Amino acid sequence: MVLAGAGAYHLHSSTRTARFVPRTRVKICGLTRAQDVDAAVAAGADALGFVFYPASPRYVSIAQAAALMARVPPFITIVGLFVNADPAYVREALDSLPIQLLQFHGDETEADCLQYGRPYIRAARMRPGVDLVEYAACFPSARGLLLDAFVEGYGGGGKVFDWSLIPPAFDRPLILSGGLSADNVVDAVRRVRPWAVDVSSGVEAAKGIKDAGAIAQFISGVRDADG
Numbered sequence: 001m002v003l004a005g006a007g008a009y010h011l012h013s014s015t016r017t018a019r020f021v022p023r024t025r026v027k028i029c030g031l032t033r034a035q036d037v038d039a040a041v042a043a044g045a046d047a048l049g050f051v052f053y054p055a056s057p058r059y060v061s062i063a064q065a066a067a068l069m070a071r072v073p074p075f076i077t078i079v080g081l082f083v084n085a086d087p088a089y090v091r092e093a094l095d096s097l098p099i100q101l102l103q104f105h106g107d108e109t110e111a112d113c114l115q116y117g118r119p120y121i122r123a124a125r126m127r128p129g130v131d132l133v134e135y136a137a138c139f140p141s142a143r144g145l146l147l148d149a150f151v152e153g154y155g156g157g158g159k160v161f162d163w164s165l166i167p168p169a170f171d172r173p174l175i176l177s178g179g180l181s182a183d184n185v186v187d188a189v190r191r192v193r194p195w196a197v198d199v200s201s202g203v204e205a206a207k208g209i210k211d212a213g214a215i216a217q218f219i220s221g222v223r224d225a226d227g
């Protein structure tokens, strides 16, 4: 590996040739409290996720989200997460809030995701038998594929999936999630070399309540793995 500014050259797992990998982006998801937004920003998060799925313990209303998002400084991406939402609700959120990227985590089709004319990432619920290449081909307009473990309730389950299900030469931006924490993120980044990692449960003291120390440790682990 050769260090190069904010990124590094790593051996590509399938071709064994060196490939430049910029620093791994970090998204902290499921923020419900002002102090947790501040902690994620202070720790160096690249993106913050807000869950607009009423069944989630991390659900925030549009009014709550407005207050939380107002704290976010420039150049940190604000992500709105939806699960099989009524399009009118998504539109209301987009009209009222500074959401920069949509995350669709339910059973949405590409047409469902595209109707808002905004950049989006599409969650793939990973379990044995899922063909990621085939799945990704259904979402050519997605800016990236977010890989999460298949869990009841669509996501945020704190469960790790088998990373060997990811095809080695997959050529779309990958956001790795599902049961990540400071304990496994170094290994995850070194093995998968994703574009970004996304975490919710693994940096929580309780559901929807983030732990500032765990967020800082998580991001520090990602930086170590990048090093």
Ligand SMILES: O=C(O)c1ccccc1N[C@@H]1O[C@H](COP(=O)(O)O)[C@@H](O)[C@H]1O
Residues within 6 Å of the ligand: 029, 030, 049, 051, 053, 056, 057, 058, 081, 083, 105, 146, 148, 153, 154, 155, 156, 157, 158, 159, 177, 178, 179, 180, 198, 199, 200, 201, 202
């Ligand atoms: O966070 C939630 O409650 C949630 C609910 C429904 C769909 C997705 C949700 N969160 C996303 O799930 C993954 C994995 O989270 P975890 O780290 O395993 O808890 C992550 O992308 C969250 O953004």
